[in-house]
Amino acid sequence: MSDILIVTEHRRGEIRPVSYELIGCGADLASKTGGDLHVAVISGEVDEMAAAFNRDGVDVIHTVADGDEFNHDIYRQAIAHLVEDVDPRFVITPQSVNGMDYAPAVATDMGVPLVTDAVGISLDGEQLTVTREMYGSKVETTVAVAGERAVITIRAGEWPPIESGGSAEIEVVDIDIDESAIGSTVTGFAEMAAGDVDISEADILVSIGRGIDEEENLDIVHELANTLGATVSASRPIVDAGWLPKNRQVGQSGKTVSPDVYIAIGISGAVQHVAGMKGAKTIIAINNDSNAPIFDIADYGIVDDLFDVVPALTEALA
């Protein structure tokens, strides 16, 4: 019981990059437990994906061909089968939207602790400790996990992806899916409407967050953007409130942008926001909370009230 089982992710025929990070995370843990790294590939073009996952550190790749797209009931049954087979000490999945849809059920089925959204994992002798963030990323906590086994979900972008080839064994797994236990059916996908502008094409983004407080206040942001020749984007709460359309949302569930300059105004820098803009060349943050996590990734910052700084900036530019 020293093996590691990781569950890879794909969508609509494409491997999700976090899968290669899972391999990095899993290989590291396996080297500490002295066990093997097992990779689960469930649904879709499993043979093709298994070939892609044959990378350094991987010992066995298990393919379960049932289903085309992600369905949590199939994942749940497939993982239960593999857990029985492999007897892993740790099961590791991504803290993705789909990971959030099955990992808690896997932990429940196994009757083991669940630690989600890990940014660090360490194993000291037998003691597992996991590092995670709390209070909107303002603090980092380490938690000691009791017992031998655990299900852990990891945050994307925290472990190095494994890029080079390996020599894993591929095992085709035949399971009898219990159709009666499938309570949900995926009927299709929808894509967000393209809308008037494509923020991912913009060179300069003036991006506004909850700090703007009221819809009327958006005027000062539009004025700044006009003066600067920039495009306005936003964090999620602004879009949730209906103040800007969804195609202006930057982040995990919105757009990924990489402008020359990204000006984050009244945005705290939650992980799901940062996921969409960390590729910007220059990041400037305006926020009156010097502890806001956005300053951890910003190149330049102003710790001040946006209602003072933004109009002053527009004026200075005019």
Next chain:
Amino acid sequence: MKVLVTVKEVATVEDTFEIEGTAIPERYLEYDLNEWDDYAIEEAVQLAEAHDDVEVVSVTIGPPRVEETIRIALAKGVDRAIRIWDDELADYQLLDVPAKANILAEVVAQEDPDIVFTGVQADDDAFGATGVALAATSDYQWAAVVNQFELEDDGTVSVHRELEGGIEELTEVQLPAVFTIQTGINEPRYASLRGIRMAQQKEIAEVTLADLGLDIDAIDGALEVTSMAEPETESEVTLFEGDASSTASQLVDLFDDLGVIDA
């Protein structure tokens, strides 16, 4: 039809705070209704408004303090509330997901709801997992990260699950089921004065672990916080100082250096 909504009171830390040991002292914390649960409450109340005979019940695990937050839920249209607490729970700094799911599952067993709405995640602990763990524990169907919800005439539910990158998954789910609700699914109402008045008359049932037939072992937390710190940053942020007109002109100089404006 009965709808159960899980409601958590979350802590937010003030701009300046300290960490003492493995916790942030009370004086730096403010408490509020979890943002995601606000949307879950709204979804439940809208369902009750759109259909006959829908009872909306909320459940919260939390100390007496959380009653204030529960009253907000009641003022927004929740019919009655359940608050679970036990002195033994106070000993746990962090209630982990299986523990919460085991407690909430007893309420699901007693109330037998058709639909459970939870938030996608609690803003403070950010496990993002309690809803699905509850579904698995209660043997309910589920869908996580739901940003569109439609109860069909045949008693199934059609949802959109909000995946990454602006893609939504369209899924049909059989009831009974748990749905973890994403922000933006609706427009949460403000509690009206009338709602606030009426909330005073509504019941908040206080329930102990023993009342639920649980003893502390059943929820013995597997996670123990061993350290807490402000994250170390690798970034070298350059801060502009001074009053707004001074920082603004420093920014203009920066724009000039970056070549994004012709000053």
